[in-house]
Amino acid sequence: MTESSDFNKTVFVNVSIYKEQPDCTIPDFLMYLTVRGSEKNSKIYCPTVKYYNWTAPLEWFKNCEALKGPRYQAHEDYLVIDNVTPEDVGDYTCKFKHSENGVSYNVTATRSFLLKVKQGFPLPPVIKTPEPNETKEVDIGKTANLICSACFGKGYQLLTNVLWEVNHTKVEDLNEARFHEEKEENQSSSNELTCQSIVLRIAAVRKEDLQLQYDCVALGLRGVIKHRLRLRGRNPIDRHSYYYIVAGSGMLLMLINVLMIILKVFWIEMILLWRDVARPYKTRNDGKIYDAYVIYPRSGKHSPEGTSSVEYFVHQILPDVLENKCGYNLCIYGRDLLPGEDAATAVESSIRKSRRHIFILTPQIVHCQDFAYEQGVALHSALIRNDAKVILIEVRDPSQPGGLQVEELQDSLKHIMKVQGTIKWKDDHAANKRSLNSKFWKHVRYQMPVPSKLPRKTSSLMALNALEH
Numbered sequence: 323m324t325e326s327s328d329f330n331k332t333v334f335v336n337v338s339i340y341k342e343q344p345d346c347t348i349p350d351f352l353m354y355l356t357v358r359g360s361e362k363n364s365k366i367y368c369p370t371v372k373y374y375n376w377t378a379p380l381e382w383f384k385n386c387e388a389l390k391g392p393r394y395q396a397h398e399d400y401l402v403i404d405n406v407t408p409e410d411v412g413d414y415t416c417k418f419k420h421s422e423n424g425v426s427y428n429v430t431a432t433r434s435f436l437l438k439v440k441q442g443f444p445l446p447p448v449i450k451t452p453e454p455n456e457t458k459e460v461d462i463g464k465t466a467n468l469i470c471s472a473c474f475g476k477g478y479q480l481l482t483n484v485l486w487e488v489n490h491t492k493v494e495d496l497n498e499a500r501f502h503e504e505k506e507e508n509q510s511s512s513n514e515l516t517c518q519s520i521v522l523r524i525a526a527v528r529k530e531d532l533q534l535q536y537d538c539v540a541l542g543l544r545g546v547i548k549h550r551l552r553l554r555g556r557n558p559i560d561r562h563s564y565y566y567i568v569a570g571s572g573m574l575l576m577l578i579n580v581l582m583i584i585l586k587v588f589w590i591e592m593i594l595l596w597r598d599v600a601r602p603y604k605t606r607n608d609g610k611i612y613d614a615y616v617i618y619p620r621s622g623k624h625s626p627e628g629t630s631s632v633e634y635f636v637h638q639i640l641p642d643v644l645e646n647k648c649g650y651n652l653c654i655y656g657r658d659l660l661p662g663e664d665a666a667t668a669v670e671s672s673i674r675k676s677r678r679h680i681f682i683l684t685p686q687i688v689h690c691q692d693f694a695y696e697q698g699v700a701l702h703s704a705l706i707r708n709d710a711k712v713i714l715i716e717v718r719d720p721s722q723p724g725g726l727q728v729e730e731l732q733d734s735l736k737h738i739m740k741v742q743g744t745i746k747w748k749d750d751h752a753a754n755k756r757s758l759n760s761k762f763w764k765h766v767r768y769q770m771p772v773p774s775k776l777p778r779k780t781s782s783l784m785a786l787n788a789l790e791h
Contacts (some may be wrong), residue, residue, distance in 0.1 A: 332752065340770055346386035348413065354433040357414075364403040370417035370431045371399045381417040389614045408478060409439050420761065442477020447540035450517070450553045459556040466527050468551060471519040472540035476514060479516045479542065486522040487537040487548075493522060500525045507605075529555070553660040592767045603649060603771040613654040613771055614713070616698055618638065618682035619690035632717055633682055635747065640680075643756055643763055649773035652680075655696075666695070673699050676710060677771050681735070688730045701734050713769045716744040745769075 342351070354369040382401050383387045395402045403410055415432040449470045453460070460466040474482045486493050486503060493503050506519045518540075524531060536551040539785045585592070636654060644650040653659075653672045660667070669673045673679065679700040687693045692747055716726055728736060745765045758764065 349430050350518060352432070353413075353626045354431055356434040356436060358436045358438055359403075359406060360432045361406050364410075364435075366398040366403070366414050366429055366435055367399050368418070369433060369576060371416070371418060374418070374420040374429055375422065376418045376429070377418050378418075383415040383417065385412045386415070387783050400615045406437060408437055411435060421515070425764055435702065440478065440677070442479055443475050444479060444543040445473075445475040446544040447472050447474050447482075447542040447547050449538055449540050449547055452549050454549050455550050455552075456549070457554050460524075460527050460532075462527055462529060462558075464527060466524045466553070468522040468536060468538075469519060470522070470538035470540075470549075471517060472538070473515040473517040474540070474542040475544070476515060482516070482518060482538050482540075482542045484518045484520045484538070486520065488541055489535050490537070522640050526552070546659070587597075590764050591674050592765060594767055596757050603775050608677075608776060609675070610677050610755070612672065612677070613649070613650040613675035613774060615643070615653045615673050615700065616655070616677035616680045616682065617693060617696045618655075619684055619693045632682060632686075634680060635717060643758070644653055644766070644770070645777075647756075647758060647777050648767060649775050649777040651774060655692075655752045657693040669696055673703055674709075676713055678769070679704060680713045680715060683714060685726055688727060697732065697735065701732070701738075704738075705734055712738050712742075712745040713766065714739060714742070715766070718746060718748050718788055 340352070350458065357366050359365065366382075371380070378398065380396055380399065380401075382394065382396055388481070389401075393402070393404045401414065401416070406702070413432055413434050415430050417428060417430045419426045421427075421430045450473065451469055458466075458468065468486065470486055472484050483507075488496060488501065493501050502519045502523045502525070504523065506521070521538070532553045532555055534553070536553070538549045538551060540547050618632055618635055620633070640642050641652055645652055653676055659668045659672065673696065681697070681700070687697075700710070704710050717724065728739065731739070745762060745772065747762055755762075758767070
């Protein structure tokens with residue numbers, strides 16, 4: 323209509339005003355014609371823009387939410403959607419401003435958009451969860467989530483639905499605010515199954531809810547299927563029982579820690595006690611003759627008694643305790659090797675026939691050639707052949723200045739010292755130096771194997787008692 327000052331006409335028009343719906347619901351009689359599009363053609367025209375005096379741009383909304391992103395391209399009077407998917411189906415609204423006599427008015431128009439999708443291959447519906455006649459435990463007073471999930475076929479499927487029924491009534495017809503459904507659709511690609519899921523949320527579960535029947539229903543072109551689910555209340559833990567469990571667990575943990583500390587502190591004593599009580603000696607067929615071969619430096623300063631303190635320890639104290647009191651069989655150079663034998667051959671043979679190699683470590687070992695040879699053979703047997711173990715005894719002589727120079731030792735010997743440490747013998751502790759209850763001899767006996775025979779003194783006493791009877 324063209325305005326003219328020479329023409330006047332009065333027209334009566336009925337105007338109906340509708341209240342805006344809070345949930346974005348638009349009555350059908352206010353909807354414009356539905357647009358059907360495809361992946362290649364997804365134009366949605368604004369149906370009323372040509373009837374108004376409007377200025378660009380157009381604003382577009384889907385289900386009352388503004389469209390954002392590069393997939394949506396707004397042109398002069400239509401909208402183009404790139405890479406259309408079934409998720410783009412919905413109600414689209416165009417909004418623009420109409421100017422009349424200097425006054426601007428907002429004008430909107432809404433139409434539905436449907437996607438032309440090729441029907442996939444339908445299959446009989448299959449409910450994935452819940453299992454038939456499944457029972458689910460719930461907590462009284464808390465929210466319970468019941469999941470109903472089903473698949474309907476390959477590709478895009480029409481006329482499919484999943485829902486919950488409570489006592490054969492749809493949830494939306496229960497008029498119970500505590501029961502609420504949330505639907506999730508998983509529309510897969512053309513070569514995969516199309517599945518749908520719906521969650522029934524029951525707020526503040528009551529005891530009477532446990533008596534109801536819950537049916538997961540799946541409807542498709544190939545049929546309808548139901549799986550029934552029942553609820554069972556989870557047994558609450560009594561508060562006193564909870565306290566007892568916590569207290570008992572705490573006491574048990576403390577007891578375990580105490581036992582671990584006791585075990586760590588008295589481990590050696592318990593092992594030695596077990597040997598003495600349950601297995602005082604052990605017969606072996608390992609081809610070994612000696613329980614230990616003693617490697618020591620055979621040169622050094624002499625004590626007033628005419629022999630070095632190291633040799634006195636090796637030839638007197640060590641045999642008296644380990645052989646006479648413990649029942650071990652030692653091989654000591656200068657005592658057990660026969661005269662006239664080839665020294666190198668005899669030493670190597672004796673070392674290979676020993677279960678342990680006892681190293682007597684003193685500052686003099688660095689300058690002792692015999693010690694170096696025996697050390698090489700013993701370490702080869704222990705580290706390479708792995709048929710013996712090493713015991714390191716560090717002898718400290720207060721009459722000799724300085725201590726053991728670890729940095730001057732062979733690398734393999736330093737490695738063993740770093741891994742297992744040394745047992746330290748002090749010559750000035752003479753008062754208790756032959757007692758089996760001393761810390762030194764407990765550590766030596768712990769690293770020694772189980773004796774092959776009873777101690778000599780014990781054997782002599784047993785023989786004497788046999789003669790008397």
